[in-house]
Amino acid sequence: MTTIKLHNTKTRKREDFTPIDDKNVRMYVCGPTVYDRAHLGNARPVIVFDVLNRLLRHVYGDAHVTYVRNFTDVDDKINARAAESGRSIGEITAETTQWFLDDMAAVGALEPDHMPRATAYIPQMVAMIEDLIAKEHAYPAEGHVLFRVRSYKNYGALSGRSVDDMIAGARVEKAPYKEDPMDFVLWKPSDDATPGWDSPWGRGRPGWHIECSAMADELLWKEPLRQDRLSDKAKSAPHVFDIHGGGLDLQFPHHEDEIAQSCCANGTDEMARYWLHNEMLQVEGKKMSKSLGNFFTVRDLLKQDVPGEVIRFVMLSTHYRKPMDWTEKKRDEAEKTLRKWMDLTRDLEPCDPAAFKPDQKLIDALADDLNTHLALTYLNALTAQPQKLLDHARWLGFLSDKSREDDAKARAAYTTSFGSGGSEVLASLASQLDELRQKAMESKDFSQVDAFKAALLDAGAEVRMSKQGVEIMPGPDFDPAKLDVLK
The missing domain is CATH 3.40.50.620 (HUPs)
Structure with missing residues (x-):
């Protein structure tokens, strides 16, 4: 044992x-x-x-x-x-x-x-x-x-x-x-x-x-x-x-x-x-507090189209006995990793959870005082074996039925509306938003950025803005017809 x-x-x-x-x-x-x-x-x-x-x-x-x-x-x-x-x-x-x-x-x-x-x-x-x-x-x-x-x-x-x-x-x-x-x-x-x-x-x-x-x-x-x-x-x-x-x-x-x-x-x-x-949680290296303006709830993040599994990933990337620093960089990295996992496993059927037995390497990582960072590293090493990745990720609370259903709905809406040219449309919108953001940083007037982003969110798109740029993805309730206001 x-x-x-x-x-x-x-x-x-x-x-x-x-x-x-x-x-x-x-x-x-x-x-x-x-x-x-x-x-x-x-x-x-x-x-x-x-x-x-x-x-x-x-x-x-x-x-x-x-x-x-x-x-x-x-x-x-x-x-x-x-x-x-x-x-x-x-x-x-x-x-x-x-x-x-x-x-x-x-x-x-x-x-x-x-x-x-x-x-x-x-x-x-x-x-x-x-x-x-x-x-x-x-x-x-x-x-x-x-x-x-x-x-x-x-x-x-x-x-x-x-x-x-x-x-x-x-x-x-x-x-x-x-x-x-x-x-x-x-x-x-x-x-x-x-x-x-x-x-x-x-x-x-x-x-x-x-x-x-x-x-x-x-x-x-x-x-x-x-x-x-x-x-x-x-x-x-x-x-x-x-x-x-x-x-x-x-x-x-x-x-x-x-x-x-x-x-x-x-x-x-x-x-x-x-x-x-x-240990306690920090936000960008500072204690989370309302007075600092960095206080937010789980629901706040979910409403901003931050998937719950991204929150889970960021939390588990730090050992539980160390202060956990929530940063936009960690959030962005978690989103990219989970998106990669979803892309690799999308067409696979998960095994029966009652019959699944995780690899001992994963169990050993967690048995070592809950070394969740090592556990996530092990999952990432399974990308060459998508079926194993899917089943192990699900056992640890990722790639759930709901996240897979949301992914399927988003892709269906995306494909139906755009066909093969969807990625170019969203990339163009991302470029426009990034350009508006750059101008706003100079003028200090973010009203156009906020309006553009609000229209994207209203259409069910997921907007990810970071220092590296802007990325737009279809969310589970994506309705491309609502993007007409941006044309």
Whole structure:
């Protein structure tokens, strides 16, 4: 069996992955707070852990892997969005949850086995909080319940910090109801205008961290136990699962708090055996932020005719533990590579995915702490063997049925309208647009460029503008008749 090596944040070492039970491998990854569109950085952990999920299923078998990724659908950001918009919280979270699922499907991510919503697990959170109070790890105060951080001696081990250093190094405001400034909220009161549930401490709602502890325990321990899925091996490590993942920004305080409350509630030394964190995303070498004007969502890119598989390719071209720099150059290179793969495999039929077994070289690359850059290099080396390229690319989330259908539709419209002279027509339009762009750069008036590009997009064309020039390709909804306005 393939040995998977992973960098364990908890030990700060690269380790052989040995599941508690190789017939029941369990992974939990923190998901989004659903109040708006997923930004590009939100897509990185989804893509990273989608690859790990595929690898685990290959090594241990589909039936022996359980992958959970949650939705936070009770949060102050959601409450604020509802107040601003006048829409109900349920309406907002239902809409934004579906947006997230649609956008992550577009970047080639498989859906996890379970996608729990926090609001469906309030009773489990209340029960865990009651248990923590009974064990004196938490205390009620003025309608709140706080976790007593100093009651857990290993607090800070994941992030390598001590409680005293945290207080000394940061301004931590002590609320009047807190025993210690580092104590964090497990439950807080709700007014009439805020979502709330009845509890022993009054009407209120959970703090952020408790949801993942409760849902992970429910779905990766208690639920399998009820279904008699857990073997004696797994039962020998009660309430502990194999892998917990998420972005590096969650390491502290979110994951640190999860560990503290889970270990104290369940009487365990650990919550998960392996902790994996992906690094953050940059745009053209700078942190993505609205103030810098370089903030954009996955949907923004999709609307600009950047295929979801291009986003996936760019993400996987950098190792997950290194900062990922989104650049126009990388996007352009990814588009060209994927277009080449499509051109080579367009007329081939993919094999049955259930019967497909990827080459060991590809598996070895991914088993080496998810070396996705090496995996993409291996795929690129298969261009002389188009059938192998097609099947391996699909296994890794590329050249999907939808992308092949979109390609077929675009080429059909292109051929029907232009015949053999289509490439010359689009090349001429690209030349015109590039000329307009060069003039605009001198005059600083881009109105004609914007109008020309808008007409192309309205016709369903894909416009790729880079320092190297302009390229125009037919998109899946291409309608050449709409190009008449440019003649």
